[in-house]
Amino acid sequence: MTVFAEYAWLVPVFPVAAFAVLIAMGRGAGRPGAWIGTLATLLSLILSLCIAGERISGKAEDYSAHYHWLQVGNISLSAGYEVTNLTSLMLVIVTLVSFLVNLYSQGYMRDDDRMPTFFAYMGLFTGSMLGLVLADNLLTMYIFWELVGVCSFLLVGFWFHKPEAKAAAKKAFIVTRIGDLGLLIAILLLFWYMPNHALDFSTLHNVFATQSGVIATGITTWIALLIFLGAVGKSGQFPLHVWLPDAMEGPTPISALIHAATMVAAGVFLVARTFDIFQASPAAMHTVAIIGAFTAIFAATIGLAQNDIKRILAYSTISQLGYMMLALGVGSMPAAMFHLFTHAFFKALLFLGAGSIIHGVHTQDIREMGGLGRKMKTTAWTFGIGALALSGIPPFAGFWSKDAILTAALDKQPILFVVGAVAAFFTALYMARLFFLVFTGNPRNDSHAHESPAVMTIPLVVLAVLAVVAGFVQTPFNGWFAEWLTGDKAVEHGSGLVMVVSAAIGLLGVYLGWLIYAKGAIRRDVVSSRMPGLVKLLENKYYIDELYHLLFVKPLYALGKVLNAFDDYVVDGVVRLAGQSATGLGRLNARLQSGQVQAYTLTALIGLVILALAIAGRRFW
């Protein structure tokens, strides 16, 4: 039964149509116009739920359709869409989060006079991500992949009058482009080596999953690593993570969208979609696992020392995406997608909660907040649930998915499990710090914080419920999710040991945070007074930005200056010379046109004689 799947192409069409309508209407759309965007994502959400419901209930076949787009010689490019369990899951995640963020933005962006533009961009952003999810071949996916990049640029830089926002938008665009280039090269390599230049996922699956040896292992590794480079850029993995924290300059709902459903999820989804290629190359799998684990712990440590509420959440995203990559690297695609699924809800929840806080207190520095729990009850409760889910405290959603990843890591490589567990401890600690500093204790500034309007708190409540229950689709006692996703019965279920360790680590982190930041039993400067260098290192994010500036930006800038000088003097010089000679010739022509008709005919006669002598005359010489 595939009733709704055939109409899956409509899912991205709704938001893109909303984008077109809103852009066409311009600022005249006003606040009612913004509802067009929200309504469009609601339609997409309903259709996505129908598609997913159809796939969950019945034994639906994978559905795909495409049309020939371009035919050059015997090479044909096509564009199409494919509905599988994986893509239908992503459709639900993206449309659900996008719809809630849209709803929330109705309140958050209320006072912005470019509100319709904001909703237009958001429609395009959502539509591009949905197109990326549905694409049945790499080329179509790449087009949407780039569109997602463009939209992130537009939205991060939405408040372009702020220089930081402008710089952040540029940074996000340029850094992810490095990854995009990798993906593009990977696609070109695949195009070159694949039989019949096929780029669609089903052919890729047939070629790589069967280990048929059509493509040599060395090439496969290169392709996999280059695809991974694309994912590293989009998903903010080390070493291309630097754009993600800066992207916090965008409006907060956009941060929620980027971190939960659209931009960063694209990288993980890309690897999951091309997982057959990775599995054909053990070296690539190792790389993915190591980068993922390293990013997880690396970003978590940075998160400990940040003071901007959104930046802490940004580093937590990087860290959690590291977990997903780790899961992929150790071969457990279901665990990665499971974490992507739960993370989408609690991370969207946390960002929207943070937005609600910022909306109330007009600052992003957690040191200036405090005691907000009493004034913003809904926000505090829902934020707390999100924080617990992120910290991996049972029975919240994050616990189950992180547990699945750690189990998979332990099976494969104990050291990766240890790294993941330590990162989990840091995660719990910085989330506890964040929560207690913001919501407990005494107010540290005199702003009159207030609860946000219902249009903002309803999404929070919905997401909070999801952050509680979403984890139960896959527990160590119930492997339904992995089974559904892979169609494979023999998926390993979790072990009791991992569950206990992971829960204990989470609780320990939260307890320690409570001791330091709420109860005050341990002094806050207990680390910073003894190891000021370490804290400074963390505060400055390991000086990665500065390193890049020194290593790449400055030399490139110098090279640019040299090229610019070349352009100014050599290229322009040649152009000026050409221009001058042309005008010189024109001046000669003007002299010929004296207005004397006898001169004209004389010129004609002379022309004839010269022509005849030069061409015919040489035959008689």
Place this chain on the structure above:
Amino acid sequence: MAPLTTLSWSDAWYLAPEITLSAFAIVLTILDLFAPKSWNRNFIGWLTVLGLAVAAGFVVWLMLDFKNAGATGGNPVHDLLGGSYRVDDFGNLLKLVFLGSSGFIVLASLGSVRTADVPIKGEFYYLLLPAVLGAMVMSSSGDLVTLFIGLELLSITSYILVGSRKRNGLSSEAAFKYLVTGGVASAFILYGMSFLYGIAGSTNLSLIGQNIGQIVTDYHALVYVAFFLMTAGFAMKVALAPFHAWAADVYQGAPTPITSFLAVVSKGAAFAMLYRIFMNTVFFMQNTPAVRDDIYLALAVLAAAAMIVGTAGALRQRNVKRLLALSGVANAGILMIPLTLRVTQLHSSIFTEFFYYLLAYAFMNIGAFAILTVVSRGSGNESLSGFAGLYHRAPWTAVAMTVLLCSLAGLPVTGGFFGKLFILFGTVQTGSYWLAAILLVTTVVSYAVYFGFIRQMYLRSGNEDTGLRIPGPAAVAIWICVAATLALGFLPKVVLDWIDALFSIPVDFLSK
């Protein structure tokens, strides 16, 4: 010599387009004479359009007839008067261009030509009919004499039309200069023709073509004289450098619609005659390749000179009509290129290339001149600065002009782009790389010329805030030209297939 054949009634059907034009010309002359002075002479303009349309309808009918004949194995060519008049697809295609162009030109001038400027409005309109008739004869003759009659019919009516701004000194001067240079050109051509007749013993082109191999071996030098004289004459008629000097003065002095008639129809007709003569003669000089290649080389050199001089000259012009005259010189060079290329197995599409660019050239020029007419009416002068701030006064007209300029500059996706591209392919296929290089370089330089308009229209602010009034017929003509320019850019294959289906060198030029 074959006995003279006369026209029979059954031949009238094949001459229906020409007869229609003559009839309309006579009737309109009489109407103009007897209609009261108080009547607005615009009705004569409308009747002129009607006449052109009816003639074009007959041409289409004939083409369909030929197509059916061709499909059933018949001969899609009809010879009249012992081969001196030839109705074939080559002629019909060009006749359609001439009739259509003239129709658009009349449409564009309806309501935009001021009576104060052109007092003899009736004649202004109906004199176009004999001029077009001349052009049609030029494209449809198989005999030197008939060709020359067509040429003179077109030229003499054009001399009058150029001078129709009777109270304008520039116009009279232009008419005088056109008369003198046109006369010289005719003299060159006639002198060359007389040599050709002298050595061939016939004025019939297919007879000359049959004997040309022997003639060249016998009268080597005289062949050169004949063809170089004719080349010089035609180079003057189509304004190839260095025979182009009259063009700027004449284009500037003539009323703008007549300028566009000179640029499109007169030029196209001269090319038609050139094809008629050269394809029937030079084409057959296979046994004396040196002579044949010299003649082609002379044409190619003139084409190259025209492209260079026209483009460079246009760079410095501030008067739009002079500028377009020089752009017409460059375009004449481009139009000349296909004829200079050798026809080989690989490359047999020279007429297709020529015709495609002629179509694009006709539409972009008529459109541009029509816009110039309305703009200069508003600004009161014909300088480039009249276009200043056009975008703010009349945004849609500015957009239309932009499309036409893109086509003139040869930017995608317009007819001008594909026209130049096909000609460029032709030069490369036949190995004429130097022509290809000149074509490319002059095209790039010409961007500077055409972007001058764009800068004026979009970036400068005009001094008048009043909107621009565009008469309905002119607007129709302009937008048809714009649409056709874009259509040639978006659907080149459709047009190419259409031309290729109708035309082939062996059937249309060479068959008896």
